Amino acid sequence: MDEELDRTKAVWRQAAQIVADRIKSGTYPPGSRVPSTLELATELGIASSTAQKALSYLRREGWLRGETGIGTFVADKPPME
Template sequence: MAPELDRTRAMWRQVAELVIARIHDGTYPPGTQVPSTLALATELDIAASTSQKALAYLRTEGWLRGETGIGTFVVDKPPTA
């Protein structure tokens, strides 16, 4: 079941918060691949560009790393914040 998103707040920020929460709770452990932008968009019923923006933000903040042609992965030591 997909989590409810607050349509009054920036959607990409909520998606980023959700991914961080899943990293913290062990759903996405360090080193594992996170769902693609399309998979997240489908799960959350949002535009793919929204999930793409969230994942890009998490890469710049040091939570995720991208591997060209392979996917996006949780870094080995995610930030503690």
């Protein structure tokens, strides 16, 4: 893990920002699979419910799309705000 989380701020927002930054940098290009809730939780050292909240937020905001039973993927045209 190369990210340090600030435990005084909403951890789910920080996790969402880390994933969004990886999308913006091309680490996760459009159409690529992003880590599962469990993988993200393990990598960042956070609760899986917190990772789920971060990924759900990114889906609602248009960064990610979920495919039931397959995984979560970067949207074809993420917002790149």
